[in-house]
Amino acid sequence: MSREIAKAYDPQQIEPRWAEYWVKEELFKADPNAPGPVFSIVIPPPNVTGSLHIGHMLDHTEIDILTRWHRMRGYNTLYLPGTDHAGISTQRVVVRKLEDEEQIDYRLLGRDEFVKRVWQWKEQSGGTIQQQMKQIGESCDWSREKFTLSPELSAVVREVFVRLYEEGLIYREKRIVNWCPECLTVLSDLEVLHEDRPGHLWHIKYPVAGSATEFLTVATTRPETMLGDTAVAVHPEDERYQHLIGKNVVLPLMDREIPIVGDEMVAREFGTGAVKITPAHDPNDFELGRRHNLAQIDVMTDDGHINMNGGVYADLDRFAARKKIVDDLRALGLLEKITDHVSAIGLCERSHTVVEPRISTQWFCRMKSLAEPAIEAVENGSIAIIPDNRRTEYLNWMRNIRDWTLSRQLWWGHRIPVWYCHRMLGGCGEIIVSRVDPVNCPNCRNAKLEQDPDVLDTWFSSGLWPFSTLGWPEDTADYRKYYPTSLLITGYDILFFWVARMIMLGLHFTKQVPFRAVYLHSLVRTAGGEKMSKSKGTGLDPVALNNQYGTDAVRFCLASMAAPGTDIVLSEDRLLGARSFANKIWNAARFLFVNLEKFEQSGVSIEEIAAPEVREKAPYGLGGKIPIVDRWFFARMAETVETVNDALANYRFHEGAQAVYQFFWGDFCDWYIEWVKPDLLSEDRAKSLVAWKNLFAGFEGALRLLHPFMPFLTEELWHQLPQKSGAKSIALGTYPEARAEWKDAAALAEFGLVQETIQTLRTLRAEMKLDKKKVGAEFASADVKVQATVQANLDGIVRLGLLTELKVLDGKLAEGGGGKKSTAQFDLRIPYVAEAIDVGAELARIRKEIDRLTKDIAGKEGQLGNETFRSRAPEKIIQGLEATLAERRVELRKFQERVKELEKQEEKEEKG
């Protein structure tokens, strides 16, 4: 049989094939009736109209690693994919598209037509995410794919809205909200970014009514809002202004008399101690206005211009108005001064437009009572939030939670299920909140009902995601089996937007936690440390990266850098390193297959190697004796499995990645393959058969170990293994276990000694500049066990140390020249070409070593001589230290002897 394996690793050749295969074969379709413990995870739904960015790639890599890992360990696994309609983002995209491509103002298009256009756009580009996810081979169940704005999930949204309304948690109220004049909608507090910007404090003189000379000077950062002033406030105990309380001032430019009120809200030390009050444009002023029964004058239009209430300033853009007002005040002599002032300015998360605080009637959700159980669940550990500092962040935010602005003045989203029976339409004023569209008013039978024009915040439907996608409120099989979900993995940037709300809504409606744990991963940043952003052009396109380096390499790279708690700065170096690793795996496989063909050509049936039980019985022995290298290798496998399992169980992806990297490259390629090479083609058939069996069992295990990290490559190679032909997927195989019979401390120590011997020889060779020349060498040790181990592995040591022969001596090396090296356990000498040694360089090197050792020994002696240390430190530490000290002393002695020898040699050379 012949296996096809290309000379160079080319991910493009293999990835698309398996990506398609996995989807077509529905390999990852979940079955609620299947056995095994449950591992379920829902995707953080990406925005439907977008494309994957590198942050998603990280998200999905971590999710997929854990999903594949659990699946291979026998879990009943569900990874549920889907997308979010992303109200404001998507609407913005389509609005812009209409402007750019068709020069149409969406408002002129009308609601129905616009929404139709968005759906069209969604159909057209909405498949991008799914396409990309399939392309990068995520092991999700496509038959369960969901969309937040589908009829199915929209019904859940209505159900939840109506229930919350009926419970009195949703209400409609007029208050100060964050308004984005660019997106033309209200925003929740979370959607407003704060940025410190240098600005000014304008000091404006308001003439006191009835006095020609007296002024009350106010200080403001937003002079244009004075058009809507309805009072000036001072602190009631402020001696400077006490006498003015109850009087009026004349509002400049508007010539309106407004009262001076006393209110404790005013901070006497800030500004002038007198505050202009604009109840329609500032939250504090709004509150104060209510206390003092002040009128609310909104002076702004939706798109940030001054409205009719602004008199002559009407129609001016808000910033133009500011400038003109300041100029006019200056002209009137009412501008006392301008001082510099840095203020935190609110910006729209989406458009980065300056947000306008503005009075408006909106739907809100009361959060306090929802937050309480959500705090409790995290405090008592029902939901684990990892890393720990995010847990604290969550709790702090939850404890200070404020009501959630639910309504949005958008057209793309879940329309609020509220109808008004307007009096002006002959109705009774009834408000109808309903799961189904009402045909007429239940109160007065009026059929001319008007539905609330607004839609819900996108995060409202996202907040239901873990249970809405599983069929709630129906008691479906999926819901019963997979809810609560096992885990949520997402970026910490949406902890409040999404995670917190899922916890609150989940607990409220399902009476269960939506997930048992939340792992918040780092963000991928640009080289400059900034958050990547597509609009700034600093984003990385994962698809381009995957094409360039291979999906497996990108996945591996991300995983290897994903240490909890710190952000990731992706570098080309690391990506190249990961690609090299993939190439290394590929070539290790090539080695196996190419040589296996040679083996087959020698007339041997590979049935034995291919037998399915090979894996279970490895490592095989020869005449009942397992070769040391195989014992060692499988012991390393067991160690690696334990490290990886432990790492993944604790979301330490980088540790898992590092462990498999080291195991495959260092242990498997550098040592194991190199060591068994001659055995594979040995004339001794029994010997070669054992070597082949162990090699294939080892490689097959390594592939399964690697599979969650690098699914494509491992799938491809696994199918080419002789013992695996015909099987469906490595992904459905089992994950390697750290089998008890593999653990072998003696083998680790023995082969470790062999490795150290070879490495010492190689170092010596390099120092002697022997290049490729084969030479004889001597090995000496006082320990008979050490001697025996080296003797038993002589062939390998001679081969990998590029020797002609190695003499194993009891005790010390014989007198004589040449290059020498010692460790605590043994001495090595290469007698050949003694003159090639750079005596000076070696002396310098050794003196440095002696220096270091002397200090080290002194330190240890000091510590061991310390009575407090001896009485307090654990026994293990003391014994370890003593053993190390003994070793160091031996090393030091050997170095000192060597120095004497070299000094003699140096003298001789100088004389000669």
Added chain:
RNA sequence: GGGCGAUUAGCUCAGCGGUUAGAGCGCUCGCCUCACACGCGAGAGGCCAAAGGUUCAAAUCCUUUAUCGCCCACCA
């Protein structure tokens, strides 16, 4: 104004009480060894930001400081 994180080899980062502080890349030297030059072998390179403290023992815990970054916050 609060809170959090970072500061470790030339670069990017691990390690977070215990025995000569690690990796990848880069660098130096030697190798195209019949799987791989996306490679093999050998090396150089670090008073773990600074100062105090706790401890038998500190890169690791505590305090303060400095620099950088992030999040939260209705003082006009």
